[in-house]
Amino acid sequence: MSLNKQVKIILVETTNSGNIGSALRAMKTMNFSRLCLVKPKEFPSDAVETMAANAKDLIKNIEVVDSLDEALKNINFVVGTSSRMRKVPWPNETLQNASPNIIIEAKKKSKVAILFGREDRGLTNEELQRCNLHLHIPANIDYPVLNLSMAVQVVCYQLYVDEIINREPNKSEFWDVPTAESNHVKRLINHFIEVSEQLEVFNKGNPRQIGARIKRMFTRIGLDEMEVNFMRGFLAAVEKKLKDK
Amino acid sequence: MSLNKQVKIILVETTNSGNIGSALRAMKTMNFSRLCLVKPKEFPSDAVETMAANAKDLIKNIEVVDSLDEALKNINFVVGTSSRMRKVPWPNETLQNASPNIIIEAKKKSKVAILFGREDRGLTNEELQRCNLHLHIPANIDYPVLNLSMAVQVVCYQLYVDEIINREPNKSEFWDVPTAESNHVKRLINHFIEVSEQLEVFNKGNPRQIGARIKRMFTRIGLDEMEVNFMRGFLAAVEKKLKDK
Numbered sequence: 001m002s003l004n005k006q007v008k009i010i011l012v013e014t015t016n017s018g019n020i021g022s023a024l025r026a027m028k029t030m031n032f033s034r035l036c037l038v039k040p041k042e043f044p045s046d047a048v049e050t051m052a053a054n055a056k057d058l059i060k061n062i063e064v065v066d067s068l069d070e071a072l073k074n075i076n077f078v079v080g081t082s083s084r085m086r087k088v089p090w091p092n093e094t095l096q097n098a099s100p101n102i103i104i105e106a107k108k109k110s111k112v113a114i115l116f117g118r119e120d121r122g123l124t125n126e127e128l129q130r131c132n133l134h135l136h137i138p139a140n141i142d143y144p145v146l147n148l149s150m151a152v153q154v155v156c157y158q159l160y161v162d163e164i165i166n167r168e169p170n171k172s173e174f175w176d177v178p179t180a181e182s183n184h185v186k187r188l189i190n191h192f193i194e195v196s197e198q199l200e201v202f203n204k205g206n207p208r209q210i211g212a213r214i215k216r217m218f219t220r221i222g223l224d225e226m227e228v229n230f231m232r233g234f235l236a237a238v239e240k241k242l243k244d245k
Numbered sequence: 246m247s248l249n250k251q252v253k254i255i256l257v258e259t260t261n262s263g264n265i266g267s268a269l270r271a272m273k274t275m276n277f278s279r280l281c282l283v284k285p286k287e288f289p290s291d292a293v294e295t296m297a298a299n300a301k302d303l304i305k306n307i308e309v310v311d312s313l314d315e316a317l318k319n320i321n322f323v324v325g326t327s328s329r330m331r332k333v334p335w336p337n338e339t340l341q342n343a344s345p346n347i348i349i350e351a352k353k354k355s356k357v358a359i360l361f362g363r364e365d366r367g368l369t370n371e372e373l374q375r376c377n378l379h380l381h382i383p384a385n386i387d388y389p390v391l392n393l394s395m396a397v398q399v400v401c402y403q404l405y406v407d408e409i410i411n412r413e414p415n416k417s418e419f420w421d422v423p424t425a426e427s428n429h430v431k432r433l434i435n436h437f438i439e440v441s442e443q444l445e446v447f448n449k450g451n452p453r454q455i456g457a458r459i460k461r462m463f464t465r466i467g468l469d470e471m472e473v474n475f476m477r478g479f480l481a482a483v484e485k486k487l488k489d490k
Contacts, residue, residue, distance in 0.1 A: 031385040140276040153395045154402050161383050175334050199482035221466040237444035238483050
């Protein structure tokens with residue numbers, strides 16, 4: 001299932017055409033490409049091109065329509081973004097809660113649309129009433145006003161991450177040198193403690209358990225083989241100097 | 246614990262001053278207010294005001310400095326944002342995995358800095374080597390290039406959301422000694438390299454970038470103050486023996 005195939009982003013009556021370009025770029029970074037504009041104030045425009053940066057290739061696919069009805073043709077599941085409380089309360093999920101539900105709909109082969117409103121006053125009540133789900137981006141109560149394209153970026157990010165969360169390894173698995181064997185690390189630690197003793201850097205009685213601290217320091221780091229070898233070479237060089245004395 | 250109190254956002258050599266304003270607005274929507282600029286191309290500037298929108302009130306608090314060293318004064322835990330793979334790989338966490346660890350550091354009362362690099366080429370290797378943790382925003386492999394202020398928005402969003410969700414911490418919050426200051430770790434690394442040179446343990450020409458590897462080894466571990474002090478004492482003792490010879 002490709003989320004991009006099922007999900008369309010709709011910007012309603014955008015005033016600042018730079019925001020259209022920024023939104024398109026934001027979408028592309030998260031692997032979305034289907035953008036629809038309802039009555040944009042100015043489109044096409046140079047600002048769209050400029051702000052789209054390397055998402056320029058997607059401009060030609062932008063769908064421009066005159067009404068929300070037209071934009072929602074063939075759409076099964078409509079999501080509205082909103083931060084304002086409405087007179088008639090409507091279930092308004094946080095983005096993190098809404099995102100898995102949107103993905104489930106997409107997996108059910110629903111065509112999904114996510115609506116973003118005007119820069120100054122968002123979506124109208126009538127537009128929000130077309131939406132199956134309202135979502136809001138959790139934000140500072142005193143200033144929850146994300147720029148339009150920022151909101152697109154955050155929503156696309158959350159969807160992208162939730163979709164791939166089981167696919168992408170949690171941290172880069174790539175490392176150029178194998179992790180050192182545990183026994184090699186143990187020998188390094190012993191070697192380090194020996195040299196420390198020869199150097200007389202331990203305080204009398206090790207009041208703060210310096211031995212345990214050294215073990216912890218060298219163990220928690222997860223040393224690789226080259227690092228262990230380097231440290232062993234370093235300690236051997238120190239020892240040699242001590243003997244030469 | 247207020248995340249905002251502990252966390253500072255640092256933009257390094259930003260070219261487009263509009264991005265500074267956008268980043269500030271993005272921060273404010275997620276309840277962050279501490280912004281530091283390292284050698285911005287143009288600041289103050291009208292574009293900052295325009296793009297900051299209703300985050301204008303925070304412009305007067307922006308810290309402007311000439312070097313990363315200065316920016317990292319009193320910082321304990323440094324996070325670098327990066328999408329590129331490096332020659333010497335470094336643990337690079339996804340934003341979702343890194344975020345709880347950042348929150349844990351903040352809860353330990355560490356001062357945390359999150360670094361964002363230049364628009365065109367991010368952070369340098371040297372800058373990244375100052376970072377305890379590298380994170381990347383999961384993104385489209387074919388076009389992972391988020392606009393700078395978008396990246397700030399997404400990172401702040403994830404931290405904000407994770408802090409309010411009060412997720413299960415994935416490692417123990419208890420540590421008996423404060424995390425070392427970043428500049429102390431830097432001095433330790435320089436000291437270690439100096440002593441290694443005196444000991445002649447470097448191979449000719451450092452064919453496998455041993456300097457970068459040493460930095461990585463001592464930085465990724467997240468040394469605490471006592472460990473740094475002990476290692477400094479150890480190195481001083483080695484130097485003393487070398488001189489006594």
